[in-house]
Amino acid sequence: MKRLPKRGAYDRETVFKILDEAFVCHVGFVVDGQPFVIPTNFGRSGETLYLHGSAASRMLRTLSEGVPVCVTVTLTDGLVLARSAFHHSVNYRSVVALGRARLVEDPAEKMEALRLFTEHIMKGRWDEIRWPSEQELKGTTVLALPLEEVSAKVRTGGPVDDEEDYALPVWAGVLPLPVVAAEPIADARLRAGTEIPRYMRNYKRS
Numbered sequence: 001m002k003r004l005p006k007r008g009a010y011d012r013e014t015v016f017k018i019l020d021e022a023f024v025c026h027v028g029f030v031v032d033g034q035p036f037v038i039p040t041n042f043g044r045s046g047e048t049l050y051l052h053g054s055a056a057s058r059m060l061r062t063l064s065e066g067v068p069v070c071v072t073v074t075l076t077d078g079l080v081l082a083r084s085a086f087h088h089s090v091n092y093r094s095v096v097a098l099g100r101a102r103l104v105e106d107p108a109e110k111m112e113a114l115r116l117f118t119e120h121i122m123k124g125r126w127d128e129i130r131w132p133s134e135q136e137l138k139g140t141t142v143l144a145l146p147l148e149e150v151s152a153k154v155r156t157g158g159p160v161d162d163e164e165d166y167a168l169p170v171w172a173g174v175l176p177l178p179v180v181a182a183e184p185i186a187d188a189r190l191r192a193g194t195e196i197p198r199y200m201r202n203y204k205r206s
């Protein structure tokens, strides 16, 4: 965490903005000497990142023991096409958080974390859907990771070529790759007359 090159940033605003825009993180941990990096969803409340899943999940069972964990979040904003192979790059924003997670046992905090997961994916949805039952809550493990040792790294802008390469007749620039929602596909068993919710229209992550 100390050896951060020029694109490093630690400020909370940058970190939180990246976390709130992304909806997948990769969770790294070691079991019996074997590293695992597992993709999963997450939620955030202030300086706490929440993970959730089946109580049977090895990832959640392992992390609830308080083992060291590394959570990584990546947003890829665009392809940076340079005139030389060497200077090709990607515009990205990423976060790496290190720490130890704790098992969330308080029912109110657990329910709030589940609300955050849902709202993190689609703001406005929680108020409309059926909330978790007692049974469903029992079968779900929620973990909280304090965002204490966290860094962000950001690359923006166009390619930076070697001076002599600017004369090459090669297209150079950025191909933006935003996350764009396509037309919603209604479930085959959707109740007749159920409209697409207002919060789904113009869905954007950023």
Ligand SMILES: Cc1cc2nc3c(=O)[nH]c(=O)nc-3n(C[C@H](O)[C@H](O)[C@H](O)COP(=O)(O)OP(=O)(O)OC[C@H]3O[C@@H](n4cnc5c(N)ncnc54)[C@H](O)[C@@H]3O)c2cc1C
Binding pocket: 024, 036, 038, 039, 040, 041, 042, 052, 053, 054, 056, 057, 058, 059, 060
């Ligand atoms: C976008 C996304 C979001 C997800 N969100 C959640 C979430 O919120 N909560 C949740 O519990 N799970 C989520 N998953 C599933 C998650 O990746 C794991 O598969 C799941 O948590 C089971 O983990 P486990 O440690 O119990 O794996 P195990 O069942 O112990 O897995 C056994 C082995 O299968 C392989 N494996 C496990 N998961 C994957 C995978 N995703 N892809 C390829 N190989 C795999 C690994 O080699 C692993 O060692 C998500 C997956 C994706 C891709």
